[in-house]
Structure formats: structure tokens, C-alpha cells
Amino acid sequence: MTGLEGELPLMRQYRDWIQRGPSENDPDRVHFFTDGIVVLDTNVLLSLYEYTPAARQQVLEALQSVQSRLWLPHQVGLEFVQNRHRIIIGRKKALEEARRILRNKLGDAKTAIKEARAHTQKMLIKYAQDTDASGELDAKISNKAIDELLSGWSKTLEGQVTRLSDYDISISPGSEGDTVLSQVASLFGDQIADPPDPAKTRQRVEEASSYRFPNLIPPGFKDAGKDTALSSSGDFLLWEETIAHMAGSADRSRLLFVSNDTKEDWYQPPGEGRNASRPWPSLANELRLRTGAELRIETPGDFYRGVNRFLHTEIAEATYAEIDRAAVNPVEAVITEQHGVSTQPPSDLVAAAFDAAGLEESLLDNIRNPAYRLPFLWWLIGATAQLERRPRFDDEPDVLVVPAIRSTAQPDPGWVPGVRLHLGEWPYRSSSWIAPWFAHAVNDSSRHDRQILQRLAAQQLAIEITDQEAP
Structure with missing residues (x-):
């Protein structure tokens, strides 16, 4: 200097x-x-x-x-190629879930308006004995009026969400289709x-x-x-x-x-x-x-x-x-099954997920194999957050670990048909494939825990089916 x-x-x-x-x-x-x-x-x-x-x-x-x-x-290059899939999957997941989240929020808004109307009517009757004003609210803020009010906003929001699909990045398991990867590789050349x-x-x-x-x-x-x-x-x-x-x-x-x-x-x-x-x-x-x-x-x-x-x-x-x-707002990491089998989730997240689901702690005693235990724990963390059974932690990663899918073809070797789960407890026995770690956890757990696990998985699968069928 x-x-x-x-x-x-x-x-x-x-x-x-x-x-x-x-x-x-x-x-x-x-x-x-x-x-x-x-x-x-x-x-x-x-x-x-x-x-x-x-x-x-x-x-x-x-x-x-x-x-x-x-x-x-080398450390930067290694972290980049290892994490790019998780970043892309997280982006893709956010874009795919945008429509469902929007509809949920609009449904919450509709419910909130109706509850506000009912609360006001209750106050009018209780403290003013004003049935006329209460009836006027039913006429002015009818369910039809609420639907019409939200309809225009809903179409505008859904149009913008649909437009977001133009910004998706699709890649194959290799490098095909990942233009960012090829551009980065070209940028550095042999200077690595x-x-x-x-x-x-x-x-x-x-x-x-x-x-x-x-x-x-x-x-x-x-x-x-x-x-x-x-x-x-x-x-x-x-x-x-x-x-x-x-x-x-x-x-x-x-x-x-x-x-x-x-x-x-x-x-x-x-x-x-x-x-x-x-x-x-x-x-x-x-x-x-x-x-x-x-x-x-x-x-x-x-x-x-x-x-x-x-x-x-x-x-x-x-x-x-x-x-x-x-x-x-740095890009968020996403836990996939591939990453989850080698990553131990934080103990406070595990405890929160078990509490939110109402599971017995002894369940983990039956899942000692890390290849089954870790994906199960990450799925439970992700499921309880997605289904709003608990508030998300600060910096909690998104989780893309699925326990079951609807498909005619076996997704991966080791996945078992839905008939391996219990009759009367799993609604998709004839049309689903089950991840081996989830089948192991369900079939070796108590009846109490078994029903909870299958209910969570079924609710997740129902959301995926609804999203796929949405226009």
C-alpha cells in the first residue's frame, strides 16, 4: 500500500x-x-x-x-455443483406451490370476511338489539358479494402466478438443460x-x-x-x-x-x-x-x-x-432425499416435528438404519411445516422428501406398492408406490403412530394430486 x-x-x-x-x-x-x-x-x-x-x-x-x-x-466449485440441484429444486417447488398457496390465502381472506361479518352481527344483537342492522349486513356483505369482490383479484393474482412458469429452470439429473452451469463453466475455463x-x-x-x-x-x-x-x-x-x-x-x-x-x-x-x-x-x-x-x-x-x-x-x-x-435473501437450500440420507437434521427441529405430529418418541427406536432414519426425520419435518402443524423455524430449509407417489410405474428400485400399507388406513393402496423408509417406519410402529404417519402422508399426497389437476 x-x-x-x-x-x-x-x-x-x-x-x-x-x-x-x-x-x-x-x-x-x-x-x-x-x-x-x-x-x-x-x-x-x-x-x-x-x-x-x-x-x-x-x-x-x-x-x-x-x-x-x-x-x-476447488471448494467453491465443489459446493456449487453439489448445491445447484437443491437450489433449482427449491425454485421449482416454490413456483409449483405458488398457485396452491394463493388459493389458500384467498380462502383465508374469504373466511376472515365472513367471520368479521358474523362477529359484527353478534355485537349488534348482543349490545344494541339491532336485528335490522344485522340483517342489512347479510344483504350488503352476502356470500355472493364476497365471491364477486374476490373474483377479480383472484383472476389477476392467478394470472401473474401462471406467468411465473416462464421463469422456471428445468434440468436433467446430469448437466443437460442447465444453462447456468454451462455458462459458469465457460466463464472460468481452465482457471480452476x-x-x-x-x-x-x-x-x-x-x-x-x-x-x-x-x-x-x-x-x-x-x-x-x-x-x-x-x-x-x-x-x-x-x-x-x-x-x-x-x-x-x-x-x-x-x-x-x-x-x-x-x-x-x-x-x-x-x-x-x-x-x-x-x-x-x-x-x-x-x-x-x-x-x-x-x-x-x-x-x-x-x-x-x-x-x-x-x-x-x-x-x-x-x-x-x-x-x-x-x-x-440468499437462495434457500432444499433437502432432497439424496441429500437427506447424509445430513442429520437439527435436534430442535426433530423435537418440534414429533410434538406437532403427536408421535411417540419410541418410534425412532424402530428406525436404526440411517438410510431409513434420516429421510424419515426430514420428511416429518417438512410435512409438519407444509401442513401447518407447527410454525417454521428461522432459516429452516425446505424439504422435498416424499413418502409416496401416485404412479402406475415403480419410481425407483426398492419402492413398494401401496398394498404394503394397512387396509383401511391408507386410501391409495391400489394406486401408489411407497418409499422403503416410509414403509419400514409405518409397518414397525404402534397403531397410534401408524395412523398418524399415514394420515400425514395422505394429506400431502392429496395436495400434490390437487395441484396436478388444477388448470
């Missing part, structure tokens, strides 16, 4: 802490855009799936202006990292778990305690990869890291005379000590505005709005 040669040693050594944090008007900011290595966090790449086609195209064109200096760490040596990864995970995270050393310490030590260490693995890359060449003197993640394991909270958070000074200090390079961390909105300012790539205001919205 310029102007440091004449500074006293203390001022120079601790400048990252003394400075107030990065500003858009820093005189050396331009050099990070014109000369720096640019690393995009996983959340920045996954956000591409959330943009409208026009905004996505503008963002990709903006990224092409720094294409020659982009570099993809090779997988680290497994022994090196193990060493880094152990360092994160045993030293850095317990001492709250950024980045990534807020992820401590996730499913496994490896999954908790994603941010730190990314950080170590990036440091090794920056140390690999003297020409790599600046690093511009772009991320939606502004949690306390990347950003220092306000304090000590600062009104805003800032990237932890220790991150810039560590990068400089280990590589000699300078660090700048920016959110996507700031980064793309910088691209516009310094590299003269035009981005519309509407696109900035989408970028900022994605940063505030």
Missing part, C-alpha cells in the same frame, strides 16, 4: 485494525478490479439461478470483464483449482476444529458444530486454498474476494467508534503475512457497481435491485 514507508512500525504493523474498513472511495480500490485476482464465493455463483434471465445475462457480461483474472477454488491432497484437507480440517474455531479465528468459526468437521470447515478450506494460490506467484499481489456472507466469522461487528461492520482486519493481515498480497472483500452489490465504475460495464438499476435482493 502506498504511503507506508514513512510510517512508524506500530502504525504500519497494525494498520488493518487502525483503519476504519474498506470504502468505495479508497484510492487503491481500482487496482483490485484492474489487476487483482478475483475469487467468487459459492453463494455468488448460486445466486445466478435466482436472477431473471435478463439480469443473469447482464451479470455474466459483467463477470466477463474480469474473466482473465477469475479463479475458482485441482482437488487438494486428501492429507492436506485432513490437516486443514483438524486445524480448524482444534485451534481456529475454538479461538474464534476467522473465517468460518460460526459454522463450527455442523453435521461433520469436514462440512463445518468449508469456509476455512476455501481460505487456505486461496492463500496457497496467492502465494504461488509474486504477480498475485491483490485479492478481491466477493461474497454474500457477512456473518461474524467474516465481518467484525460495529464497535470501537465504528458504526458499521467491516471484514475482519485479521484476514487482511494473515493474507499479507503469508503471501505478501493485499485483500479486499466486497459484497456482490458493491463488486458489480465497481465493475460498472472501473471497467465501464453497463448494468441496469433493475439488475442491481435483483443482486441486492439476493444478497439480503
Whole structure:
């Protein structure tokens, strides 16, 4: 950095802490855009799936202006390809459920109006003995009048929901049809990292778990305690990869890291005379000590505005709005059955789902195989939330784990016909296929729990059938 040669040693050594944090008007900011290595966090790449086609195209064109200096760490690439299906499925699920949710909300509105009318009539009779006014309400706010009032609004809303189908992204189990994946691959070309040596990864995970995270050393310490030590260490693995890359060449003197993640394991909270958070000074200090390079961390909105300012790539205001919205409301993960078999759900979510369903805790004693137990738990969490048996937790993921489907063909090997469930308790015995983990849970549970489980599954399946039959 310029102007440091004449500074006293203390001022120079601790400048990252003394400075107030990065500003858009820093005189050396331009050099990070014109000369720096640019690393995009996983959340920045996954956000591409959330943009409208026009905004996505503008963002990709903006990224092409720094294409020659982009570099993809292995950890980012791995997280991107692993999570893209869940993001797309979550988007698809939200679009598919939009019509049902709309109809439910309109039904709630109709019910609320009728209840308001009835309550007012009750008050008129009880306290004013005014039967005439009560009767007038029946005439002025009749059921027919309510239907007519909501009909126009309903058609307008349903028309907009139908239009949303134009923004769906359909992909196959491979890469066919996923234009975002192919565009990202083209953007980075061969500027991607090779997988680290497994022994090196193990060493880094152990360092994160045993030293850095317990001492709250950024980045990534807020992820401590996730499913496994490896999954908790994603941010730190990314950080170590990036440091090794920056140390690999003297020409790599600046690093511009772009991320939606502004949690306390990347950003220092306000304090000590600062009104805003800032990237932890220790991150810039560590990068400089280990590589000699300078660090700048920016959110996507700031980064793309910088691209516009310094590299003269035009981005519309509407696109900035989408970028900022994605940063505030990052794309939600979706638990699929494939992901669910390797992910332990939070214990508080499991307890809430059991309480909401009214199940006996001893049920879990009969499901010891993780290949059955984990999908069952995730399904129960998702079912109790979808059927509004309980309020959703903050940051609770959407769940796309189904226990049964209506189909003439067997969906997957291992699925069993509906006749395997109990007569009189499962309404779709002759027309459904049952997931093996659900059949196991139902058939080995008490009569009390068995009826609850089949009732929940039947209600979910009825919703799916209604949605499929809706015009």
C-alpha cells in the first residue's frame, strides 16, 4: 500500500485494525478490479439461478470483464455443483406451490370476511338489539358479494402466478438443460483449482476444529458444530486454498474476494467508534503475512457497481435491485432425499416435528438404519411445516422428501406398492408406490403412530394430486 514507508512500525504493523474498513472511495480500490485476482464465493455463483434471465445475462457480461483474472477454488466449485440441484429444486417447488398457496390465502381472506361479518352481527344483537342492522349486513356483505369482490383479484393474482412458469429452470439429473452451469463453466475455463491432497484437507480440517474455531479465528468459526468437521470447515478450506494460490506467484499481489456472507466469522461487528461492520482486519493481515498480497472483500452489490465504475460495464438499476435482493435473501437450500440420507437434521427441529405430529418418541427406536432414519426425520419435518402443524423455524430449509407417489410405474428400485400399507388406513393402496423408509417406519410402529404417519402422508399426497389437476 502506498504511503507506508514513512510510517512508524506500530502504525504500519497494525494498520488493518487502525483503519476504519474498506470504502468505495479508497484510492487503491481500482487496482483490485484492474489487476487483482478475483475469487467468487459459492453463494455468488448460486445466486445466478435466482436472477431473471435478463439480469443473469447482464451479470455474466459483467463477470466477463474480469474473466482473465477469475479463479475458482476447488471448494467453491465443489459446493456449487453439489448445491445447484437443491437450489433449482427449491425454485421449482416454490413456483409449483405458488398457485396452491394463493388459493389458500384467498380462502383465508374469504373466511376472515365472513367471520368479521358474523362477529359484527353478534355485537349488534348482543349490545344494541339491532336485528335490522344485522340483517342489512347479510344483504350488503352476502356470500355472493364476497365471491364477486374476490373474483377479480383472484383472476389477476392467478394470472401473474401462471406467468411465473416462464421463469422456471428445468434440468436433467446430469448437466443437460442447465444453462447456468454451462455458462459458469465457460466463464472460468481452465482457471480452476485441482482437488487438494486428501492429507492436506485432513490437516486443514483438524486445524480448524482444534485451534481456529475454538479461538474464534476467522473465517468460518460460526459454522463450527455442523453435521461433520469436514462440512463445518468449508469456509476455512476455501481460505487456505486461496492463500496457497496467492502465494504461488509474486504477480498475485491483490485479492478481491466477493461474497454474500457477512456473518461474524467474516465481518467484525460495529464497535470501537465504528458504526458499521467491516471484514475482519485479521484476514487482511494473515493474507499479507503469508503471501505478501493485499485483500479486499466486497459484497456482490458493491463488486458489480465497481465493475460498472472501473471497467465501464453497463448494468441496469433493475439488475442491481435483483443482486441486492439476493444478497439480503440468499437462495434457500432444499433437502432432497439424496441429500437427506447424509445430513442429520437439527435436534430442535426433530423435537418440534414429533410434538406437532403427536408421535411417540419410541418410534425412532424402530428406525436404526440411517438410510431409513434420516429421510424419515426430514420428511416429518417438512410435512409438519407444509401442513401447518407447527410454525417454521428461522432459516429452516425446505424439504422435498416424499413418502409416496401416485404412479402406475415403480419410481425407483426398492419402492413398494401401496398394498404394503394397512387396509383401511391408507386410501391409495391400489394406486401408489411407497418409499422403503416410509414403509419400514409405518409397518414397525404402534397403531397410534401408524395412523398418524399415514394420515400425514395422505394429506400431502392429496395436495400434490390437487395441484396436478388444477388448470
